[in-house]
Amino acid sequence: MFLDAAGEKLIADIFNGELQPGQMDRFKQQIEFILEVDKLKHVLRKTILMDRSRRENSAEHSWHIALTVMVLSEYARNADIDFFRVMKILLVHDLIEIDAGDTYCYDDQGRKDQAEREKSAADRIFSILPPDQAGMFRELWDEFEERKTPESRFANALDRVQPFLHNYFTRGQTWQDNDIKSDQVRARMQPVNDGAPVLWSYVNSLIDDAVEKGFLSE
Amino acid sequence: MFLDAAGEKLIADIFNGELQPGQMDRFKQQIEFILEVDKLKHVLRKTILMDRSRRENSAEHSWHIALTVMVLSEYARNADIDFFRVMKILLVHDLIEIDAGDTYCYDDQGRKDQAEREKSAADRIFSILPPDQAGMFRELWDEFEERKTPESRFANALDRVQPFLHNYFTRGQTWQDNDIKSDQVRARMQPVNDGAPVLWSYVNSLIDDAVEKGFLSE
Numbered sequence: 001m002f003l004d005a006a007g008e009k010l011i012a013d014i015f016n017g018e019l020q021p022g023q024m025d026r027f028k029q030q031i032e033f034i035l036e037v038d039k040l041k042h043v044l045r046k047t048i049l050m051d052r053s054r055r056e057n058s059a060e061h062s063w064h065i066a067l068t069v070m071v072l073s074e075y076a077r078n079a080d081i082d083f084f085r086v087m088k089i090l091l092v093h094d095l096i097e098i099d100a101g102d103t104y105c106y107d108d109q110g111r112k113d114q115a116e117r118e119k120s121a122a123d124r125i126f127s128i129l130p131p132d133q134a135g136m137f138r139e140l141w142d143e144f145e146e147r148k149t150p151e152s153r154f155a156n157a158l159d160r161v162q163p164f165l166h167n168y169f170t171r172g173q174t175w176q177d178n179d180i181k182s183d184q185v186r187a188r189m190q191p192v193n194d195g196a197p198v199l200w201s202y203v204n205s206l207i208d209d210a211v212e213k214g215f216l217s218e
Numbered sequence: 219m220f221l222d223a224a225g226e227k228l229i230a231d232i233f234n235g236e237l238q239p240g241q242m243d244r245f246k247q248q249i250e251f252i253l254e255v256d257k258l259k260h261v262l263r264k265t266i267l268m269d270r271s272r273r274e275n276s277a278e279h280s281w282h283i284a285l286t287v288m289v290l291s292e293y294a295r296n297a298d299i300d301f302f303r304v305m306k307i308l309l310v311h312d313l314i315e316i317d318a319g320d321t322y323c324y325d326d327q328g329r330k331d332q333a334e335r336e337k338s339a340a341d342r343i344f345s346i347l348p349p350d351q352a353g354m355f356r357e358l359w360d361e362f363e364e365r366k367t368p369e370s371r372f373a374n375a376l377d378r379v380q381p382f383l384h385n386y387f388t389r390g391q392t393w394q395d396n397d398i399k400s401d402q403v404r405a406r407m408q409p410v411n412d413g414a415p416v417l418w419s420y421v422n423s424l425i426d427d428a429v430e431k432g433f434l435s436e
Contacts (some may be wrong), residue, residue, distance in 0.1 A: 021351060027420070030289050034380075035387060037285060038268040050256040060259045063281035067309045071248050071351065087309075089284045133289065142382035162252075167252060201321045202245070 157195025172215030291300030314339035375413025
């Protein structure tokens with residue numbers, strides 16, 4: 001149950017609205033979840049904002065790519081996919097970071113136990129919700145991770161393109177700070193090809209350009 | 219056109235992918251828009267995060283309420299509305315704040331020219347996109363503002379409930395800092411009733427409780 005900063009349980013049984021007792025428990029779980037996910041705003045990513053003023057957090061990143069669905073949908077490899085589902089996948093995909101943290105994509109050490117950490121996180125966080133919704137959220141997250149459906153592939157493409165754009169348009173600051181090479185970026189971006197071939201083509205030409213301009217080492 | 223921090227135009231004509239020349243312009247406008255909306259992450263709201271550590275920004279807020287659609291959809295006044303559209307409305311609804319800033323809902327002075335400021339902002343920001351998409355985004359924003367469709371009413375309800383929950387569960391810190399009274403909060407929350415009567419009932423009981431606990435003055 002959500003406890004406020006002073007430790008007092010504040011979802012009280014004071015709500016005498018239209019809900020029956022059973023529905024009341026369901027409603028509390030839903031509110032509890034909405035309060036819990038606020039923590040994603042504290043999870044910092046390696047990516048920096050376009051003006052380089054600070055690092056981005058995972059809530060901001062999730063908003064950005066969910067919005068991007070509306071802008072770049074025409075480049076999905078499969079044109080007739082369920083974009084509502086893509087959007088839901090993207091809104092949910094990073095929630096596990098509340099417990100597991102953001103694992104830098106080039107951190108080979110951190111990535112070793114990443115799957116395990118994230119699975120435990122999913123178990124805890126989604127189960128705050130009523131069982132039917134917990135199941136739905138878990139399915140969306142599993143789908144994102146498995147990268148098998150066309151919706152998931154497009155979602156993964158956008159998830160990789162956005163931080164790449166931040167890197168390129170801040171002249172590779174994060175690449176340089178972390179000594180990342182062009183081959184690593186190209187390998188990391190591979191799923192973009194599965195989800196959105198045109199974006200992959202664009203990403204590739206920007207990688208070449210980044211190397212040429214000295215933003216990224218070969 | 220997007221200029222990076224060093225002033226150099228970085229969307230170069232280097233992209234020799236699958237796109238025709240006309241499509242190329244379209245693609246550039248889309249990327250330009252994706253870079254531009256990054257600025258929403260700098261727009262600070264009055265709302266503070268649940269742990270009271272700092273103020274929330276409008277990108278975080280937009281993510282939070284878009285996610286909330288998935289959790290609270292069953293409480294929409296109209297059960298068979300287009301929740302995909304609700305989600306799109308919410309992802310877009312604050313973009314105008316990039317130019318117009320966040321106007322505090324209880325700032326009567328600031329609200330006088332709010333509509334005008336926001337209209338100019340919408341004109342500039344959405345027109346970065348190709349015309350068809352600019353029109354679609356503008357429609358979503360107008361729909362949100364007009365509060366006439368059931369989708370817009372539910373979107374507005376969620377947009378008001380989320381900061382209210384932050385206020386209540388941080389024991390009314392922002393209410394107290396800005397000398398807000400319960401009548402003002404009740405008036406501000408009225409649209410919740412149009413969009414989600416059960417949530418309105420919940421909000422009302424929390425307002426009563428906040429007054430009783432001393433988080434909010436009568």
